[in-house]
Amino acid sequence: MTPQETPMDWGTRYAARMAGMKASEIRELLKLLDQPDIISFAGGIPDPALFPQAEIAQTYAQICGDRALFDAALQYSVSEGDAGLRQWIVSYMAKRGVTCGPENILITNGSQQALEFLGRMFLSPKDTAMVEAPTYLGALQAFSAMEPVYDTLPNGATNRTVASYRDKAGAAGGVLKFAYVVPDFANPTGHTLNIEERRELLQFASDLNIPVIEDSPYVALRYDGQEVPMLQALDCEDQGGIESSRVISLGSFSKVFTPGLRVGWICAPTEVIGKLTLMKQASDLSNSAINQRVIATLATTRFDQQVAQGIAHYRVKRDAMLDALERHMPDGVTWSKPEGGLFIWVTLPEGLDATALLQQAVEQARVAYVPGHAFFADGSGRNTLRLSFSLPSVDAIEDGIAKLGALLKKATG
Amino acid sequence: MTPQETPMDWGTRYAARMAGMKASEIRELLKLLDQPDIISFAGGIPDPALFPQAEIAQTYAQICGDRALFDAALQYSVSEGDAGLRQWIVSYMAKRGVTCGPENILITNGSQQALEFLGRMFLSPKDTAMVEAPTYLGALQAFSAMEPVYDTLPNGATNRTVASYRDKAGAAGGVLKFAYVVPDFANPTGHTLNIEERRELLQFASDLNIPVIEDSPYVALRYDGQEVPMLQALDCEDQGGIESSRVISLGSFSKVFTPGLRVGWICAPTEVIGKLTLMKQASDLSNSAINQRVIATLATTRFDQQVAQGIAHYRVKRDAMLDALERHMPDGVTWSKPEGGLFIWVTLPEGLDATALLQQAVEQARVAYVPGHAFFADGSGRNTLRLSFSLPSVDAIEDGIAKLGALLKKATG
Numbered sequence: 122m123t124p125q126e127t128p129m130d131w132g133t134r135y136a137a138r139m140a141g142m143k144a145s146e147i148r149e150l151l152k153l154l155d156q157p158d159i160i161s162f163a164g165g166i167p168d169p170a171l172f173p174q175a176e177i178a179q180t181y182a183q184i185c186g187d188r189a190l191f192d193a194a195l196q197y198s199v200s201e202g203d204a205g206l207r208q209w210i211v212s213y214m215a216k217r218g219v220t221c222g223p224e225n226i227l228i229t230n231g232s233q234q235a236l237e238f239l240g241r242m243f244l245s246p247k248d249t250a251m252v253e254a255p256t257y258l259g260a261l262q263a264f265s266a267m268e269p270v271y272d273t274l275p276n277g278a279t280n281r282t283v284a285s286y287r288d289k290a291g292a293a294g295g296v297l298k299f300a301y302v303v304p305d306f307a308n309p310t311g312h313t314l315n316i317e318e319r320r321e322l323l324q325f326a327s328d329l330n331i332p333v334i335e336d337s338p339y340v341a342l343r344y345d346g347q348e349v350p351m352l353q354a355l356d357c358e359d360q361g362g363i364e365s366s367r368v369i370s371l372g373s374f375s376k377v378f379t380p381g382l383r384v385g386w387i388c389a390p391t392e393v394i395g396k397l398t399l400m401k402q403a404s405d406l407s408n409s410a411i412n413q414r415v416i417a418t419l420a421t422t423r424f425d426q427q428v429a430q431g432i433a434h435y436r437v438k439r440d441a442m443l444d445a446l447e448r449h450m451p452d453g454v455t456w457s458k459p460e461g462g463l464f465i466w467v468t469l470p471e472g473l474d475a476t477a478l479l480q481q482a483v484e485q486a487r488v489a490y491v492p493g494h495a496f497f498a499d500g501s502g503r504n505t506l507r508l509s510f511s512l513p514s515v516d517a518i519e520d521g522i523a524k525l526g527a528l529l530k531k532a533t534g
Numbered sequence: 535m536t537p538q539e540t541p542m543d544w545g546t547r548y549a550a551r552m553a554g555m556k557a558s559e560i561r562e563l564l565k566l567l568d569q570p571d572i573i574s575f576a577g578g579i580p581d582p583a584l585f586p587q588a589e590i591a592q593t594y595a596q597i598c599g600d601r602a603l604f605d606a607a608l609q610y611s612v613s614e615g616d617a618g619l620r621q622w623i624v625s626y627m628a629k630r631g632v633t634c635g636p637e638n639i640l641i642t643n644g645s646q647q648a649l650e651f652l653g654r655m656f657l658s659p660k661d662t663a664m665v666e667a668p669t670y671l672g673a674l675q676a677f678s679a680m681e682p683v684y685d686t687l688p689n690g691a692t693n694r695t696v697a698s699y700r701d702k703a704g705a706a707g708g709v710l711k712f713a714y715v716v717p718d719f720a721n722p723t724g725h726t727l728n729i730e731e732r733r734e735l736l737q738f739a740s741d742l743n744i745p746v747i748e749d750s751p752y753v754a755l756r757y758d759g760q761e762v763p764m765l766q767a768l769d770c771e772d773q774g775g776i777e778s779s780r781v782i783s784l785g786s787f788s789k790v791f792t793p794g795l796r797v798g799w800i801c802a803p804t805e806v807i808g809k810l811t812l813m814k815q816a817s818d819l820s821n822s823a824i825n826q827r828v829i830a831t832l833a834t835t836r837f838d839q840q841v842a843q844g845i846a847h848y849r850v851k852r853d854a855m856l857d858a859l860e861r862h863m864p865d866g867v868t869w870s871k872p873e874g875g876l877f878i879w880v881t882l883p884e885g886l887d888a889t890a891l892l893q894q895a896v897e898q899a900r901v902a903y904v905p906g907h908a909f910f911a912d913g914s915g916r917n918t919l920r921l922s923f924s925l926p927s928v929d930a931i932e933d934g935i936a937k938l939g940a941l942l943k944k945a946t947g
Contacts, residue, residue, distance in 0.1 A: 129743075129745065129778070129779075129780050129803075131745075131803070131805050131806055134656060134744075134745060135655055135656060135809070136655060136680070136711075138658070142809065142813060142816065144812055167609075169604075172604070172605065172608045174598065174601065174604055177598060177604075177608070178595065178598035178599065178604075181591075181595070181598060182591065182594070182595065185590060185594060186591065191582075191587055191591075192582035192585065195582065195585045195792040195794035196579060196580075196585075196792070196793060197788075198794070229818075230819075231818060233816075233817070233819045234817060234818040241551070241679075242549060243547060243548060243549055245550045245551070248549070262816040263816050266654075267549070298547065330542075331547075332542065332544075366542075375610075379608040380609060380610045381607055381608035381609055381822060382608070382822055382824065383818065383819075383820075383821070383822045390542075392544050393544055396548070396552065396555065399555050399556070399557055400555060402558075403555065403646075403650060403672075403679050404646070404647060404676070405643035405644060405646050405796065406644060406672075406796075407796075408796070409643075409795055409796045409822055410794045411795065411825075412822055412825065
């Protein structure tokens with residue numbers, strides 16, 4: 122064999138869909154912020170201080186100490202997911218107002234895999250996905266790999282007709298495929314849809330006759346205010362049960378217990394779960410069996426306790442950040458007051474650019490955040506930014522917000 | 535909101551690609567065979583007796599007993615995969631003749647995720663994937679979700695010209711995208727490509743200017759005969775290094791250590807790994823961090839020892855099955871003599887149908903196998919079947935093959 126003149130030209134070999142797969146400039150940027158003397162409000166990850174170390178150690182020891190349990194936990198397992206874990210999720214969903222059975226549950230590698238599966242299941246190239254503006258960055262990444270276009274969900278009153286949404290999707294070369302929302306303590310805004318907004322959204326989806334994807338990784342972490350019923354619970358009630366519902370809900374153990382075991386789930390009508398199970402089998406056979414066993418044990422023995430600890434822990438940090446913002450932000454800067462979750466959304470005066478300011482924030486103030494425009498499908502929102510209070514200490518929150526406030530005073534002054 | 539007259543018609547909502555996603559009749563069938571009094575040669579899973587229980591228990595205890603290790607192992611982690619694990623794989627690949635760096639390695643949820651990623655990366659609808667006949671069923675499932683067509687790799691002499699392959703792909707509406715092979719102890723045939731066959735395959739891929747996907751989950755499990763260099767090692771040598779090579783290789787810890795942690799890898803040029811890392815991020819963020827830590831520890835401390843135990847264990851079973859086949863099979867039945875792996879491929883006299891016979895085998899002889907036609911992209915091979923010797927005991931192998939032989943004697947007589 123003779124050597125080739127030039128290396129393979131891989132770019133010409135890829136499928137057309139690869140053009141939609143681009144590095145997230147934000148995720149690249151975040152790598153640069155991983156320096157010990159920077160106070161980072163940029164992440165959105167749970168505080169490891171809450172990971173239940175003793176209980177996880179004990180669960181592993183239990184599984185590894187029983188040869189039959191161990192053999193099953195280290196072997197290949199079914200694509201649908203661990204039967205005991207799915208049964209626990211069924212009982213959890215019942216508490217949230219969704220009556221379903223194990224046949225309505227598929228275990229996924231965290232919610233990110235659920236988003237990727239649903240994008241792949243529904244979106245042909247040029248189809249339209251309806252998303253909030255702003256919306257979760259990871260959802261945009263998962264969906265964009267399927268070459269869709271995006272349209273924006275109405276937020277309260279809209280002067281657009283139902284037909285105008287359908288026409289816009291047709292003009293883009295496809296059809297409307299689904300509405301995607303994070304209804305509780307949204308990433309990035311912290312916003313929660315109230316009951317009227319939820320009913321409006323379901324009516325909108327009914328008018329357009331499209332499924333609704335309800336992404337609820339933070340729903341258990343409510344620090345104050347009244348719980349609002351899940352979209353899926355409302356729709357099951359309206360439609361007479363989950364099999365007739367248009368809502369597909371996503372849950373995750375990452376924010377309550379730990380993201381390191383990669384366990385999330387999809388709850389949907391049997392027909393949808395059947396298709397998704399085939400996708401799971403072709404995609405990676407199944408989740409790790411031992412990880413599912415560990416999560417099932419934790420969920421069964423201490424879910425409520427873990428949630429209570431998380432709420433107490435994060436509430437203090439959220440309060441510290443809201444308090445610091447109140448004292449340190451200059452006039453013209455506004456922010457959300459989330460009732461739960463991990464995020465606060467800051468809006469700067471028009472004309473300020475949070476991306477441009479980030480470099481100064483990091484270099485001069487040693488404070489980091491995520492510029493908001495990454496969360497807009499259309500790249501707008503230049504004057505917005507996302508803060509997370511989950512990881513820094515209360516002292517670091519005070520210190521960092523004071524420094525950020527001083528920087529913004531200079532910028533707005 | 536008024537209830538809908540009828541449930542959502544989900545079928546009309548799916549993306550076009552979902553038409554290619556069908557339940558594997560074989561996998562559905564296998565579920566029915568899971569009865570305790572059936573001797574099953576149908577699986578292809580490792581023997582859990584080989585899972586290193588004490589060492590895995592100890593590794594978990596170690597990680598869970600050190601707060602810093604624990605916190606990192608239970609947190610979100612990088613999409614590329616655990617740095618220590620990737621470094622170990624680099625040293626392993628060097629022993630197999632492939633000089634590479636961590637930038638050439640991506641960790642995946644077992645090889646199945648690697649297959650799905652590569653299908654998604656290369657195959658636009660109607661593109662052609664070149665596969666062996668028969669080939670690995672899971673690869674066909676992963677690729678078929680991307681709506682390709684298949685053509686068959688030449689096996690030794692062929693009277694087809696290079697142009698004829700290209701023309702056939704063009705007539706199907708796409709282009710040739712890659713060749714996929716399991717060169718060592720293939721699933722399902724147990725066949726290993728010799729050095730001449732490997733050079734012919736690389737020449738064929740070079741003539742067509744297509745990438746080669748080398749799937750090597752069993753390569754370490756060689757029971758006798760001479761090791762043959764990996765396709766990737768040969769091509770790196772010919773092309774002057776991995777960055778110029780057309781070969782993408784897949785590895786897995788599932789067959790050597792345990793499938794329950796879902797850890798495999800892709801080794802490829804940096805450009806390809808870069809794209810695949812974006813796909814990993816959008817697909818499920820990363821593998822489980824703790825599972826990667828456990829595998830990294832096992833690999834570093836006892837890979838060679840574990841391989842030696844696996845070889846000793848499976849060699850006895852392979853010998854028992856080959857010996858039993860020799861004594862119990864009627865004239866006209868032939869089978870492969872694999873030098874490693876988990877499978878033996880049986881060819882029945884023309885006209886016999888292994889799928890039709892399976893029902894009798896299960897009901898009368900209480901013996902199960904996988905009908906061979908599932909492994910052919912074109913559904914041929916009705917008179918073939920796959921036996922696995924990995925799970926049953928030596929006694930059960932003798933008993934089961936004797937019963938299968940008696941059944942086949944009746945069928946051929």
